[in-house]
Amino acid sequence: MPTFEEFAATEGMQLLAYDDHPDWLDAVAEFYANMTPFIGNCLRSGEPMILDIHLVDRPGLNAFAASFDDADVICLYRDTVRLIRATARGLVSQGLLLPHIGAENNIVKSRHFSGPPRQVLTNEIDLCDDPLEDIERDRLALHITRLAAHFIIQHEFAHISNGHTSWIGSQRKLALIIEMDDGHLESTKGMERETLEWDADSTAITHVLKIALNPEMFTIDGRTAWKIPNRNSIGDVGDAVTCVVAAFFLCGAYFASVESSLWWDLEPRSHPHPAIRMASIISAITLNISFRSGTTEKEADAHLANASSIIPSWLSLFRGHLPQKDHVPGFLDFCDNRLKQYDTVWQRLEPELRKFKRGGTLAPLVRTRHPAFPNNDVIG
C-alpha cells in the first residue's frame, strides 16, 4: 500500500480546507468529540492507530475509508452535506414527517425536486437549500442533516475499525472501500461486500442513536448500558428515533438509486437491497434500545410508530421521478434468504475480520443477554 499522499497524487485527488466548508467541519468535530477516547485505544499492527479525515474536491454524495501505509483515512466528498441538507429540508417541507413539530398554523410550502435522485447527485438539477420559513421545521431538517453526516462518518470509521479495509487490503491492491463509483475509484459488489455494509450500518447506527437519544451511559462487564431520558434536543424518544431513521433513509436511498434504477433488481450489489437495508436498520434500532436500556422489544418498537412517514415524504419530494412497481413476486422469500446468506457469510468472515479489528468488539457469533439486564429476554 502507498501512503495517502502518494495515493492522492496518483489519483489526482485534491483536498479542501475545512474552513471553507463549515458544515463538514461541524460534523467532523462532533465525530472526534464523541470518539476520541475510543480512537485513543485503537491499535494497528500493535501500534497506536492514526486516523485522518480529509475533505476531497469531488462531486456527489460519497465517501470512502482506506488503510494506507502511514495512516487510516476517511475521505468525505465536498457536496455531501449540502445535498443532505437540501434533501432533508425537502423531506421536512412535505409536512408528513413529525407534523406536530413547528408552529401550530404552520403553512407548509412543499418543495419538489425536478429530476430523479441520480440527477441530484450529478448536480444536473438545481436544489433549493434555503431555510424553511418555519424556524422549528427548519431546525428539524438541520437535526436530520446533522445525524446523517454523523452516520456517514461513523459508517466509514466502522469499515476501518471493524477490520474491513485491512481485510480487503489482504486480498487486493488497495485496502479501500468506497460507497459509490466516483468515475475514478470503483465500488466492489457481491455478497461479501453486502455483508460488510450490513456490519458497518449496524455499528454506525448505535452511535447515531446515542447522539439522538443522549442517554446516560454505564458499563457492566464490558457492555455499555443506556438510561434514556424522556426528552432530548428534538422532542421525545419517538421523535428522536424518527429523525435517526430519516437520516439513515436519506443516505441509503441515494446509494440505492445509483446502484440500480430498478427497485426490483435483486442481484447482489455494493449495499444490501434498500428494503433489506431499511429493515435491518429498523431492527438494529429496536435491538439497541431494548438490549441497552433493558426494555422489551415491543416497548422499543413503539418508538418507531412515526418512522414510516419518511417513505411517502421521499416519494412526494421526487414526485413523478421514481420508478413504480407495486408487487415483486417472491420478494419476502428473497429478503428472508438474503438475511440468512449474510449470516452464513458473517460466520466465515468474522474470524478473519477479528485479526484486523482495531478495538472494541465485533458483532458476536453467539448473542447473549445484557449483563446489566439479566432478566430481559433480549439478546444482542
Ligand SMILES: [Zn+2]
Ligand atoms: Zn460502506
